[in-house]
Amino acid sequence: MTAPVDLGLPGLAGVPTTDVKQTKKDFTSDQEVRWCPGCGDYAVLAAVQGFLPDLGLARENIVFVSGIGCSSRFPYYMNTYGMHSIHGRAPAIATGLASSRPDLSVWVITGDGDALSIGGNHLIHALRRNVNLTILLFNNRIYGLTKGQYSPTSEQGKITKSTPMGSLESPFNPVSLALGAEATFVARTIDSDRQHLTSVLSAAAAHRGTSLVEIYQNCNIFNDGAFEILKNRDSRDEVLIRLEHGEPVRFGADGQHGVRRNPSTGSLEVCAGDDPGVVVHDATADDPTQAFALSRLADPGTLARSPIGIFRQVERPAYGDLMAAQLDEAAAKQGEGDLQALLRGKDTWTVA
Amino acid sequence: MTVKHVRELDRVVIRFAGDSGDGMQLTGDRFTAETASFGNDLSTLPNFPAEIRAPAGTLPGVSSFQLHFANYDILTPGDAPDVLVAMNPAALKANLPDVPKGATIIVDTGDFTPRALKKVGWETNPLEDNSLSAYKVHALDLSGITMEALAPFDLSRKDASRSKNMFALGLLSWMYGRSIDGTVTFLREKFAARETIRDANIAALKAGWNYGETTEEFSVSYQVKPAAMPAGTYRNITGNLALSYGLVAAAHQSRLPLFLGSYPITPASDILHELSKHKRFAVRTFQAEDEVAAIGAALGASFGGALGVTTTSGPGVALKGETVGLAVSLELPLVIVDVQRGGPSTGLPTKTEQADLLQVIYGRNGESPVPVVAASSPSDCFHAAIEAVRIAVTYRTPVFLLSDGYLANGSEPWQVPDVDSLPTIDPNFATEPNHDGDGTGEREFWPYLRDAETLARPWALPGTPGLEHRIGGIEKLDGPGTISYDPNNHDHMVRLRQAKIDGIAGIPDLEVEDPGSEARLLVLGWGSTYGPIGAAVRRARKAGHHVAQAHLRHLNPMPANTGDVLRSYDRVLVPEMNLGQLALLLRGKYLVDIVGYNRVRGLPFKAEELADVIMEEVGAL
Ligand SMILES: Cc1ncc(C[n+]2csc(CCOP(=O)(O)OP(=O)(O)O)c2C)c(N)n1
Ligand code: SF4
Ligand SMILES: [Mg+2]
Numbered sequence: 001m002t003a004p005v006d007l008g009l010p011g012l013a014g015v016p017t018t019d020v021k022q023t024k025k026d027f028t029s030d031q032e033v034r035w036c037p038g039c040g041d042y043a044v045l046a047a048v049q050g051f052l053p054d055l056g057l058a059r060e061n062i063v064f065v066s067g068i069g070c071s072s073r074f075p076y077y078m079n080t081y082g083m084h085s086i087h088g089r090a091p092a093i094a095t096g097l098a099s100s101r102p103d104l105s106v107w108v109i110t111g112d113g114d115a116l117s118i119g120g121n122h123l124i125h126a127l128r129r130n131v132n133l134t135i136l137l138f139n140n141r142i143y144g145l146t147k148g149q150y151s152p153t154s155e156q157g158k159i160t161k162s163t164p165m166g167s168l169e170s171p172f173n174p175v176s177l178a179l180g181a182e183a184t185f186v187a188r189t190i191d192s193d194r195q196h197l198t199s200v201l202s203a204a205a206a207h208r209g210t211s212l213v214e215i216y217q218n219c220n221i222f223n224d225g226a227f228e229i230l231k232n233r234d235s236r237d238e239v240l241i242r243l244e245h246g247e248p249v250r251f252g253a254d255g256q257h258g259v260r261r262n263p264s265t266g267s268l269e270v271c272a273g274d275d276p277g278v279v280v281h282d283a284t285a286d287d288p289t290q291a292f293a294l295s296r297l298a299d300p301g302t303l304a305r306s307p308i309g310i311f312r313q314v315e316r317p318a319y320g321d322l323m324a325a326q327l328d329e330a331a332a333k334q335g336e337g338d339l340q341a342l343l344r345g346k347d348t349w350t351v352a
Numbered sequence: 353m354t355v356k357h358v359r360e361l362d363r364v365v366i367r368f369a370g371d372s373g374d375g376m377q378l379t380g381d382r383f384t385a386e387t388a389s390f391g392n393d394l395s396t397l398p399n400f401p402a403e404i405r406a407p408a409g410t411l412p413g414v415s416s417f418q419l420h421f422a423n424y425d426i427l428t429p430g431d432a433p434d435v436l437v438a439m440n441p442a443a444l445k446a447n448l449p450d451v452p453k454g455a456t457i458i459v460d461t462g463d464f465t466p467r468a469l470k471k472v473g474w475e476t477n478p479l480e481d482n483s484l485s486a487y488k489v490h491a492l493d494l495s496g497i498t499m500e501a502l503a504p505f506d507l508s509r510k511d512a513s514r515s516k517n518m519f520a521l522g523l524l525s526w527m528y529g530r531s532i533d534g535t536v537t538f539l540r541e542k543f544a545a546r547e548t549i550r551d552a553n554i555a556a557l558k559a560g561w562n563y564g565e566t567t568e569e570f571s572v573s574y575q576v577k578p579a580a581m582p583a584g585t586y587r588n589i590t591g592n593l594a595l596s597y598g599l600v601a602a603a604h605q606s607r608l609p610l611f612l613g614s615y616p617i618t619p620a621s622d623i624l625h626e627l628s629k630h631k632r633f634a635v636r637t638f639q640a641e642d643e644v645a646a647i648g649a650a651l652g653a654s655f656g657g658a659l660g661v662t663t664t665s666g667p668g669v670a671l672k673g674e675t676v677g678l679a680v681s682l683e684l685p686l687v688i689v690d691v692q693r694g695g696p697s698t699g700l701p702t703k704t705e706q707a708d709l710l711q712v713i714y715g716r717n718g719e720s721p722v723p724v725v726a727a728s729s730p731s732d733c734f735h736a737a738i739e740a741v742r743i744a745v746t747y748r749t750p751v752f753l754l755s756d757g758y759l760a761n762g763s764e765p766w767q768v769p770d771v772d773s774l775p776t777i778d779p780n781f782a783t784e785p786n787h788d789g790d791g792t793g794e795r796e797f798w799p800y801l802r803d804a805e806t807l808a809r810p811w812a813l814p815g816t817p818g819l820e821h822r823i824g825g826i827e828k829l830d831g832p833g834t835i836s837y838d839p840n841n842h843d844h845m846v847r848l849r850q851a852k853i854d855g856i857a858g859i860p861d862l863e864v865e866d867p868g869s870e871a872r873l874l875v876l877g878w879g880s881t882y883g884p885i886g887a888a889v890r891r892a893r894k895a896g897h898h899v900a901q902a903h904l905r906h907l908n909p910m911p912a913n914t915g916d917v918l919r920s921y922d923r924v925l926v927p928e929m930n931l932g933q934l935a936l937l938l939r940g941k942y943l944v945d946i947v948g949y950n951r952v953r954g955l956p957f958k959a960e961e962l963a964d965v966i967m968e969e970v971g972a973l
Contacts, residue, residue, distance in 0.1 A: 084824025
């Protein structure tokens with residue numbers, strides 16, 4: 001029942017599958033979900049529980065590891081193996097797990113504070129190493145669990161409990177950050193767009209190496225409407241850029257806007273949809289320059305001109321695979337370890 | 353040729369000292385290796401600056417290696433050198449205060465220029481101003497003779513003079529009847545790719561030996577006969593190497609793959625280096641981005657069924673604290689190795705201290721009991737590591753394993769154990785649901801349903817069907833392990849976790865060595881003070897005093913009879929390289945008064961110093 005089957009998904013190669021048909025219910029734990037009513041986290045949970053059965057993986061070989069924050073409660077609600085760890089450290093913990101257990105599908109659940117403040121270091125190094133993980137970064141641009149302080153993705157000037165006169169800091173753009181950290185898979189999606197969310201999650205799971213998925217997630221209690229302009233029917237077409245691999249980058253209700261390269265600065269800028277210079281999106285390009293330029297289109301404050309979709313999806317050996325290969329190579333070259341010989345060493349003497 | 357006499361000695365302490373670039377550690381290592389295979393008992397103390405290449409010729413740049421060897425079993429690297437080999441003025445000046453009058457000093461005069469003397473604050477040359485008249489001084493131009501000996505080689509002056517350490521080694525080897533064969537083989541391998549350097553070093557080594565043999569400067573050589581040791585196969589081993597081997601052996605004995613997460617830090621890095629070599633034992637080593645990630649990865653690997661280990665020193669332990677607390681809550685096996693160094697903060701990175709005891713026992717938020725095991729000698733690091741793993745795996749708990757800078761770099765002979773004689777450790781993974789559930793007849797898995805005897809919870813690995821479960825740092829309901837904020841449950845869980853650690857079985861009673869059973873003074877130690885305390889107690893006994901000695905290997909929990917032992921002596925003396933951390937614990941736990949002897953000089957205690965303290969205490973009774 002649990003023999004590995006080639007799913008054609010490199011990210012899940014080696015993970016046992018099952019023939020038994022699975023449903024959303026199989027992935028739902030008996031724990032009562034305790035997010036605030038209306039929280040965007042519910043939609044993401046539903047999407048994950050809804051799409052995992054399609055992968056046909058043995059449920060016992062899936063592990064969710066999270067840090068601390070509202071979003072990090074996620075593993076409790078999944079009927080898989082799971083660890084709710086400590087603030088910011090999930091990528092590090094998952095690195096040890098994934099690189100020693102290639103037969104597991106390891107997911108990291110984290111928030112904007114968890115991943116980008118306290119855990120920033122672990123995030124960038126997981127991306128750089130390309131550990132085989134799928135990281136879901138729930139970005140609500142606020143600290144939810146601690147009741148509403150600004151976060152490293154909050155817009156400058158934001159009024160919160162800890163910034164009554166407005167935040168002084170420039171926000172991180174998580175996609176730009178991930179691209180700068182040598183990530184091999186970087187995507188962004190939105191909690192309310194189930195279809196888009198699911199398609200991005202599928203691609204992320206299929207990718208071998210670290211997949212970073214930034215999910216714009218509404219915190220209706222402390223930062224309600226943070227992504228409203230990207231969601232509202234009246235505004236979204238004008239400000240949301242849907243990236244499709246191999247397609248020209250256009251947006252607007254009728255594709256009347258496009259994105260082209262400014263010949264003198266080399267950066268990307270908005271142009272007319274029929275401009276001959278409209279760039280074609282290539283997520284698989286080796287050079288991350290255009291993906292990075294696309295990530296810079298968004299206004300750091302309002303998020304207008306935010307691209308969503310897969311920015312980058314390139315192949316690079318995964319850390320755990322390289323580690324396993326070194327172990328195999330050592331055993332092949334020197335033979336399996338012989339403990340008694342190791343303890344003896346070369347320079348011994350005998351007392352009779 | 354002059355007639356040479358051979359004089360027999362019971363024991364000798366030699367100290368090689370030079371610039372950090374002079375290769376003194378290598379010289380000491382090689383002399384040690386030959387001495388070990390000759391069959392002497394020995395103990396070593398490397399002492400080097402934190403800077404990789406402190407300015408040449410300066411006092412802070414002096415690096416030294418002390419070796420004590422004897423024809424009987426010895427416990428320490430020796431208080432004071434009988435022979436000092438000083439390769440430059442700085443080495444002479446820095447080490448002179450430790451050299452007792454009447455001792456031998458062999459000095460390389462090659463660098464005794466007015467400039468070099470001035471650099472260390474000497475107005476006149478001590479070799480000429482009679483200030484060393486209390487010592488047996490051999491002032492030799494070792495650099496010059498080495499360069500002469502290497503004239504046939506196509507080497508720059510600088511390269512040629514680099515081999516002077518090998519010349520010195522050859523000379524000392526002649527003086528103490530050590531073979532140089534092993535070092536010749538060593539040099540052949542080390543410089544296999546650089547023939548000229550290889551041959552020059554071998555030539556310098558032999559020249560040093562021949563110099564001793566032929567020159568009139570030395571009329572006597574010495575013999576220290578092999579020590580009587582229990583039959584067996586021996587090797588020389590440092591604490592860091594023994595600790596690394598202990599971890600590999602424990603992984604082998606528990607059939608768990610070893611996963612080391614580590615971030616480089618002196619004096620622990622060599623464990624990372626060593627374990628990185630043993631990939632064919634399926635040892636995974638992960639050099640993390642920081643200490644927090646290092647322990648996190650180790651804990652993640654433990655969750656997946658590996659033997660998770662992280663190695664560090666005091667500053668790293670401070671960073672790992674929160675994750676240790678998580679491991680306490682998750683109740684997963686994890687070994688945290690703390691090779692202690694001088695603190696606080698960066699402190700004395702290359703020097704020894706044992707001031708992390710309270711940090712590892714108490715340095716976390718909440719009631720967070722963690723077992724603590726401390727190694728007592730370089731070779732004991734091997735067995736202490738296995739014991740730490742036994743406790744971690746059996747009781748599903750993080751365990752601190754304490755070593756220190758002295759044990760890490762110091763070495764001694766080690767009787768190589770037979771692998772079959774090592775204890776086996778049973779991970780006893782959960783394979784099936786363990787609870788009847790809600791009456792539907794379907795069995796459930798409760799991740800916090802404990803073993804009645806050990807109070808350990810089941811270790812269920814991802815990949816085991818039917819045992820899917822979630823664990824975390826939030827308080828759990830006793831049994832099911834689901835989140836619980838219930839006040840009584842929390843009180844219960846806090847006590848359960850404590851009871852689990854307090855009840856760890858297999859901790860032997862504290863053994864007291866009290867020949868004649870007449871002692872009224874007990875000297876109690878822990879960790880690396882074992883050797884110095886033992887040597888000091890021997891001295892006091894030789895001087896006719898009755899003294900009892902005991903040493904704690906388990907600092908948490910302590911052996912069950914500890915309180916009784918303490919109370920059965922009129923006075924308990926606890927020497928520690930801190931300001932009284934064990935003493936504080938003992939007073940608090942057992943309500944006995946403790947006399948502390950505390951020094952934090954970054955160096956191990958000297959036997960003589962401790963013997964004086966012991967005799968003073970005995971005298972006061
Ligand atoms: C070491 C530590 N510091 C601080 C906290 C308090 N804390 C918990 S969650 C959190 C921020 C969470 O923000 P985010 O990651 O954005 O998650 P969200 O709640 O918004 O989903 C903070 C500061 C903690 N749990 N641990
Ligand atoms: S505080 Fe915000 S993020 Fe947290 S559960 Fe409530 S709505 Fe969701
Ligand atoms: Mg947040």
